[in-house]
Amino acid sequence: MAVDTAGHARTHLDLKSAQLPVVAVMLKTTDAAAAAADLAGRAADDPDFFDNDPVLIDLTAVREEGGTIDFTALVQALRMHRTQPVAVRGGSPAQMEAARAAGLAEAPEAAPARAQPPREGAVREVIREVEVVREVPVAAPAPATVLVDKPLRSGQQVYARGADLVVMAVVSFGAEVIADGNIHVYAPLRGRAIAGARGDTSARIFSTCLEPQLVSVAGIYRTTETELPDNVRGKPAQVRLEGEKLLIEPL
Structure with missing residues (x-):
């Protein structure tokens, strides 16, 4: 009786490359x-x-x-x-x-x-x-703008590599939105928003209801330990850099 020895032997593990955060x-x-x-x-x-x-x-x-x-x-x-x-x-x-x-x-x-x-x-x-x-790490090249139309819950993170990020729903406390360019949130922004993640000092953060846990532009950040002024808290506002100072202004 012929015995086929050309097939692959069964193994109990595989070795593969992996890319992890x-x-x-x-x-x-x-x-x-x-x-x-x-x-x-x-x-x-x-x-x-x-x-x-x-x-x-x-x-x-x-x-x-x-x-x-x-x-x-x-x-x-x-x-x-x-x-x-x-x-x-x-x-x-x-x-x-x-x-x-x-x-x-x-x-x-x-x-x-x-x-x-x-x-x-x-x-x-x-x-x-x-x-x-x-x-x-991101598996595929990002388009010029990344669009998210679903709410982001605590623990969720969205990163737009080499792109602007547009979010059409609430960014909940504990969620995180990151972009190499600008961030637009047409809903309450209550989590963390980080624009200009690769050092773009011209990047900005826009929200129709600014209530963030943290905002950052090109590495300059501000947390909720410093309370926002009444003219921008919970209102349409933008976050931008002027030199090394983070400015938060009404829209």
């Missing part, structure tokens, strides 16, 4: 205690910013500094704020060796940034010693 923590100091304090402050401003995200620690900005980094303390601080640090990149040979000794994997260097078109969407929120970048 990741939070890059870009250190601006070798002082782990100072970085931990800034993370605590960032978490206090927006407790829901982290949600057990995998974290990549980027050492590019401190590569040339001579101080040692206490990676054990840094990893502990990150885990306290609902993140999962897994890798490190961009450091000096001594820094990378110390990171590996702390159980962190070595990630490849970031590809050089290009002005046009943007390759990866990112939301930048800069704090004193740590820069947090949430990278949100």
